[in-house]
Amino acid sequence: MKLFEEHDGSWTRRVRLNEGMVVEYKITRGDWSKEAVNEDGSIPPNYIFKVKNDTTIEINVSNWKDLIDTK
Amino acid sequence: MRLGRKKLFAILSILIFTTNGFVYSESKIQSIDKLVNHYYEFGLLNGCVLVAQNNKIIYENAFGFTDFKRHEKITLDHKFRLASVSKQFTAMAVMILNERDSLSYNDRIRTYFPELPYRYIRIRHLLTHTSGLPDYGALVDEYWDIENKFKDKRKVINNEDVYQLILEHNPPTNFFPGQRYEYCNTGYLLLALIVEKVTGQSFQEFVKTNIFDPLNMNDSYVNPDSGILPDKKRAFGFRTNDQHTGYEPYDNHYQNGLCGDGGIISTVHDLYKWSQALDSDKLVSQETLERAFSAFMLNDSSFSNYGFGWSIIPDDSGKIVAHGGSWLGYHSFILKNFRQNATIIQLTNKPGINRGELVFRISGILNGEAIDMPTISLADELMKIINTVGVKHAREKFFKVYGAEQSEYHINETELMELSERLVAMEKIPEAIEILKLCTLAYPNSFQFYNGLAENYFLIDEGELAIECLQKSLILNPENNLAGEILKDIGLEFDNPPFRTVTFRVIPEVPIKRGNLFITGNHSNLETGIPVQ
Numbered sequence: 001m002k003l004f005e006e007h008d009g010s011w012t013r014r015v016r017l018n019e020g021m022v023v024e025y026k027i028t029r030g031d032w033s034k035e036a037v038n039e040d041g042s043i044p045p046n047y048i049f050k051v052k053n054d055t056t057i058e059i060n061v062s063n064w065k066d067l068i069d070t071k
Numbered sequence: 072m073r074l075g076r077k078k079l080f081a082i083l084s085i086l087i088f089t090t091n092g093f094v095y096s097e098s099k100i101q102s103i104d105k106l107v108n109h110y111y112e113f114g115l116l117n118g119c120v121l122v123a124q125n126n127k128i129i130y131e132n133a134f135g136f137t138d139f140k141r142h143e144k145i146t147l148d149h150k151f152r153l154a155s156v157s158k159q160f161t162a163m164a165v166m167i168l169n170e171r172d173s174l175s176y177n178d179r180i181r182t183y184f185p186e187l188p189y190r191y192i193r194i195r196h197l198l199t200h201t202s203g204l205p206d207y208g209a210l211v212d213e214y215w216d217i218e219n220k221f222k223d224k225r226k227v228i229n230n231e232d233v234y235q236l237i238l239e240h241n242p243p244t245n246f247f248p249g250q251r252y253e254y255c256n257t258g259y260l261l262l263a264l265i266v267e268k269v270t271g272q273s274f275q276e277f278v279k280t281n282i283f284d285p286l287n288m289n290d291s292y293v294n295p296d297s298g299i300l301p302d303k304k305r306a307f308g309f310r311t312n313d314q315h316t317g318y319e320p321y322d323n324h325y326q327n328g329l330c331g332d333g334g335i336i337s338t339v340h341d342l343y344k345w346s347q348a349l350d351s352d353k354l355v356s357q358e359t360l361e362r363a364f365s366a367f368m369l370n371d372s373s374f375s376n377y378g379f380g381w382s383i384i385p386d387d388s389g390k391i392v393a394h395g396g397s398w399l400g401y402h403s404f405i406l407k408n409f410r411q412n413a414t415i416i417q418l419t420n421k422p423g424i425n426r427g428e429l430v431f432r433i434s435g436i437l438n439g440e441a442i443d444m445p446t447i448s449l450a451d452e453l454m455k456i457i458n459t460v461g462v463k464h465a466r467e468k469f470f471k472v473y474g475a476e477q478s479e480y481h482i483n484e485t486e487l488m489e490l491s492e493r494l495v496a497m498e499k500i501p502e503a504i505e506i507l508k509l510c511t512l513a514y515p516n517s518f519q520f521y522n523g524l525a526e527n528y529f530l531i532d533e534g535e536l537a538i539e540c541l542q543k544s545l546i547l548n549p550e551n552n553l554a555g556e557i558l559k560d561i562g563l564e565f566d567n568p569p570f571r572t573v574t575f576r577v578i579p580e581v582p583i584k585r586g587n588l589f590i591t592g593n594h595s596n597l598e599t600g601i602p603v604q
Contacts, residue, residue, distance in 0.1 A: 001589060002587055002589055003575065003587070003589065005588075009578070009582045009583075010577060010578045010579075011578075011588040012575060013574070013590065014572055014574045014575075015572075015573055016572055018545075018549045018569070018570060019569050019570070019571050023573075023592055024592060025590050025591060026591050027577055027590055027591075028589050028591060029589070030589060034586075036577075051571050051573060053571055055572075055573055055574070056576055057575055058577075059578070060578050060580065061577060061578065063580075067581075
């Protein structure tokens with residue numbers, strides 16, 4: 001699912017998900033070689049949450065797998 | 072110098088043999104014996120096993136009974152249906168005719184069946200399961216009227232009947248010939264008909280005079296078109312009955328008159344003669360056999376691991392060719408491990424062993440590998456317990472095995488689901504519910520057990536419990552329509568859990584200058600536009 005760029009530099013997308021569903025996901029810039037990673041470059045586990053009500057989920061990305069050396 | 076090396080090698084061989092070799096191979100035989108007996112003691116093996124290495128039988132044994140009455144013990148001389156292991160004999164018949172220039176692997180099958188529409192299929196496609204022809208099973212099941220033919224005393228279908236059905240219905244092919252491998256019994260049945268057309272002999276007669284007789288395979292034959300086998304030295308197929316209270320015959324079938332794809336009856340000793348002939352030039356040249364034992368090149372130059380009637384098993388330790396056959400109570404298997412110069416044969420008349428599991432384990436022992444011992448199906452054991460002492464004990468057994476770190480049982484999701492279905496068929500609904508409840512504990516993420524539970528709760532008028540299960544099922548898998556359909560079937564409206572709006576907001580520490588951001592997740596609504604891993 002592609003996200004949309006906002007004026008403040010954040011990227012967002014709104015989706016409809018069934019209540020009770022456990023959602024697991026990851027963030028990339030197109031493929032797994034450009035995956036969002038931890039600050040130290042290590043690969044994080046899947047983000048996970050259970051859908052309970054209307055909500056906004058904020059994720060800060062501090063590093064990318066392909067940009068670890070150039071940061 | 073050359074002579075010297077040879078001599079040295081000979082001396083080395085003797086040394087290895089006298090110091091290590093004997094003890095070593097003796098322990099391998101013991102390992103094989105232990106493994107095979109394990110299968111027998113677990114009730115998985117009813118039949119014969121033969122292992123030969125370097126032109127010597129190193130292990131042979133017979134276990135169990137000749138039929139469901141369990142009066143007579145099986146011996147090494149008893150005859151079994153080979154089922155699909157027969158295909159290698161059909162392939163041999165074709166190879167013999169190819170060497171005699173009576174036919175060519177490249178012949179189009181329309182040369183022999185001008186009425187058929189399949190223009191591009193050649194004999195080599197039939198041999199390698201790459202013709203694209205659909206299996207005849209569905210066709211004959213649909214169109215062969217067992218009841219009516221029975222009145223005509225022609226209940227059993229034969230090859231010619233199948234051919235007529237193919238002609239009549241012209242089933243479309245699944246793919247262009249040579250495009251891919253798809254196991255196909257129709258191809259081998261047509262090969263038997265081609266052998267008959269080319270030679271003017273019946274397939275039964277040709278195989279007898281050109282294969283069985285020259286090899287002194289005196290206890291082997293192709294079943295007649297009638298399917299009737301007046302043979303007292305035969306092991307009859309049987310199985311455990313559904314109630315697990317005893318055994319029932321599993322031997323008769325209206326397709327027992329067919330041949331080419333199956334249909335041969337033989338013994339372990341005869342099959343050993345056969346295997347030895349394949350190491351020689353007795354029937355066809357080694358060059359011809361090399362092709363039978365080699366992978367087949369598909370149209371896109373990739374290889375399919377099936378030669379002429381043999382599966383080619385890529386193995387780190389060298390080449391292995393093998394083939395299994397399953398039909399009614401019978402599970403047969405033959406394996407040739409070329410590096411060990413070994414043949415392993417298994418003929419059984421009662422289901423129990425998973426396909427080639429036993430012969431591959433024996434082959435592993437010969438290779439010097441560490442071998443897992445077989446395990447008992449917990450589902451089968453639970454069925455036995457339910458039918459003898461009741462579901463309460465089955466529950467206890469389940470927890471005992473489930474909690475154990477190591478066990479002689481294996482727990483399998485599909486087998487447990489089948490167990491619950493068999494219990495329903497026996498109208499043991501409370502027992503089925505109990506088993507399914509246990510399954511939801513063992514497999515908390517598997518929606519199918521909740522679907523099964525719901526169906527059974529409806530059967531005993533526990534609608535509320537049923538709906539609860541369907542809700543759980545839909546939460547585990549929102550795309551599973553079965554839960555919705557079940558409710559529709561009984562006239563209940565049911566909605567998916569309500570939708571919620573979730574906003575993802577990703578804040579990169581360093582602004583993204585070029586490219587896009589994506590979220591990849593496990594929900595279908597997250598799928599649109601996601602990158603593929």
